[in-house]
Amino acid sequence: MTTSSTKIISKILLYVVIIGGAFLMLVPFAWMVATSFKAPSEVSSWPPVWTTKNAANSFTFKTQIKQKSTSASVDLATLSLSEFRNFAALMEESVSFDTLSVNLNDDPIRRGEIEIQLLGRDGAPANYASQVDEQLFAELVDRYSAIKDNVPDAHAKSLRDLPVEDAGRFLDGFFNTAVYSDGGFVKRVVLVSSLRAQYSRAIERLSQSVETAMKELPIDTDATKEMKARIREESAVLLEGPVAALAKSMESLESYRTGTTGVTELSELKRIVADLRSSTDEIRKAVSEIIALSEEVSAGDARMSLSVRQLERSLESIPDGLVQWSDLLDLYSDIKVFYNESQNANLSGSSIVGRIRTDAEVHALLSQFIESWNVERELKDYLLSAINPSNVRSAVTIFLDYLDRDFKNSLSQYFTNTQTPLEVVNDAMNFLRTSLLVAANPELDRKVRSAMDQNTTYADLVALLREVASSAGQTIGVGGIVANLDRQANISGQEPFADFIRRRWKETSMVGTFSKVHSDIFSELDLSIKPVEVERVYYRGIISPSGAKSFDIKLAGIHAVWLKDDVPAGKANFTFAETFKNFFQNYVSAWNAAPFGRYYFNTVFVAMVTTFVEIIFAAMAAFAFAKMDFFGKNLLFTLFLATMMVPGEVLLVPNYITLTALGWVDSYYALIVPWVVSVFAIFLLRQHFMTIPNELYDAAMIDGLSKWRFLWTILVPLSKPAVITGALLKFVGSWNSFLWVLIVTKSPEIRTLPVGLQNFSSATGSDYHLLMAAATFSIIPVVILFLITQKYFIAGIARSGLK
Helix, strand or coil, X not given: CCHHHHHHHHHHHHHHHHHHHHHHHHHHHHHHHHHCCCXXXXXXXXXXXXXXXXXXXXXXXCEEECCCCCCCXXXXXXXXXXXXXXXXXXCCCCCCCCEEEEEXXXXXXXXXXXXXXXXCCCCCECEECCCCCHHHHHHHHHHHHHHCCCCCHHHHHHHHCCCCCCHHHHHHHXXXXXXXXXXXXXXXXXXXXXXXXXXXXXXXXXHHHHHHHCCCCCCCCHHHHHHHHHHHHHHHHHHXXXXXXXXXXXXXXXXXXXXXXXXXXXXXXXXXXXXXXXXXXXXXXXXXXXXXXXXXXXCCCHHXXXXXXXHHHHXXXXXXXXXXXXXXXXXXXXXXXXXXXXXXXXXXXXXXXXXXXXXXXXXXXXXXXHHHCCCCHHHHHHHHHHCCCCCHHHHHHHHHXXXXXXXXXXXXXXXXXXXXXXXXXXXHHHHHHHHHHHHCCHHHHHHHHHHHHCXXXXXXHHHHHHHHHHHCCCHHHHHHHHHHHHHHHHHHCHHHHHHHHHHHHHHHHHHHHHHHHHHHHHHECEEEECCCCEEEEEEECCCCCCCCCEEEEEECCCCHHHHCCCEEEEEEECXXXXXXXXXXXXXXXXXXXXCHHHHXXXXXXHHHHHHHHHHHHHHHHHHHHHHCCCCCHHHHHHHHHHHHHCCHHHHHHHHHHHHHHHCCCCCHHHHHHHHCCCHHHHHHHHHHXXXXXHXXXXXXXXXXXXXXXXXXXXXXXXCHHHHHHHHHHHHXXXXXXXXXXXXXXXXXXXXCXXXXXXXXXXXXXXXXXXXXXXXXXXXXXXXXXXXHHHHHHHHHHHHHCCC
């Protein structure tokens, strides 16, 4: 191989190594930037991809019909602190029976056009019952009424008082217990576990009943003992068959534990019910034979009569549990058949298409409501001026803050500390409203509203609060509420405090009204296509970036239960402008998730000040070590360099103690002063200064130039690459400082960007898409700075090593 060929191969290998190294260094950065554009579900997807649906002009999203009925539609996780303190005022009524809720089991959709399809299992538009067979429904209700007090204990409470006046309400309540809830009794796992326990209990009781009733007692005669022994022996023989049959039925249940769906099929239930009834017959047959045997053996013996009666009572109750389950499952099967066969009509169309309202559109509609709202003009003017398109999502918080300020102003006439009585009254209102919801007593509700509209005395208000608490079963909690109210009433006087209570009730009622209107305006989709059976669609949860999201479909005279067995499908479509916003949404969300504007200012300010001051100090020290002669110069410089071997973590505690003594913790002094001197910067500049000829320094001195002017007018300009290198290293180090800033700062007003990034990490996990977006816009200034100054950086490092 020739020398030229060797050089070519060497160059190729060198280029490969350089390009490969650059690629390996750039891939993590590229992945960070790619992640910053992804949707939350794409961050943890496997295998990982570089693309994102946020760049698509349309995508499908996962949906699931919310089958279980709930008591309230407030997601407490989405509330601000002010809203949480007044959460009872935000409690809406439960979703009505003509509203179908479709959960969004996917990433939040912030804008664009939403298309929801309601399809049957066959792909046709969803079907429902336009009318039901009232006679058949009445027969099912009669069967339910006959067994509702004799059902398995685990489901007795939820099945006891179902509404029977309407087929839709009855079916929804029954299926809520049977299917929709996590512990639904026809869920495969629940059903198999429950029936296995029931079979096992029956087997155990069959054996124990005879042993217990025929147990030998000290007072028994030999004849009695002999009769009991005979009954035990012959009963054991009689029970062998039934026990084996029960054990076989119990084992056969395992085949029903898994299936294509989580709910047991009707054909499977039919076989299970047949096994239950067969097992019941086996038990009853064995029981009758054992009782006959006992009566025959005892032959009227007075001593045995008590034991025989005890045995009879014990044995006859054994099959009761199996009978309860067979009757309940048989009823469910017939109700399910009735439900399926009653759905005789299809929706006029399967597609519902609507557009999400923009903040500007919501603000315009909300302003119209405020203008027509029957409240004081002063409140209207404040809300109209304070709420704008940029903060309309926080309109409820703005309203609450206004009411709280006004309420505190009134409290200040009687209280020095107005926060405490405000919280006490808010707690009382939350307790009262939630107790009314739990009590579900219309008469009591009217009584409370009437009392709040009149000049009810404080004593009567407290008595009414206790009455409501008693009706709701909250007698334990009401004691603390009343005690807190009494303490505040003793300060202001009872009657003025009664006025405050009545006033706060009215204000919380206003908050509830405003919150519902605000939520409806924000959530309602502007529909362009819909079946005639659909009135409106609300996209619940869109106001807040967190919390559950769902589509509430308001139906026209159709009970939602008829559509809960159908299959929804969803698709989102976007314009070019909306796609562009989606693509950069993570950056907007990350910026708004914390005061990053303040973090940016703090970071730039601290980095620039520490860099500027460090260069001044480093240049002066480097000049002394490079150009001046004084006793112990080299020893002192060696000591300076030795400090670089001390780990920075060792200095954290003494530095913190010093700053605490000076009172500088949580201030800019703590972020700047400890880091304005850098031994490395002194070393870097000294090495560069030493490359400049001493003759230049001597000539300047001859010309009458002072050391100060020589340093700043000649030496530093000639050392621009080294100075810029030191400044860049210091700026980057200060920009990326995390641990020290975390230790010495407490308030967000002082913290910097690296510490601000921890807002996206918690004990429950990290929002990596937002974290990567925040990290990306945090490092962009440093990257730009390096690109601008890289030639000086390279020159400064290179020249500092010259002699």
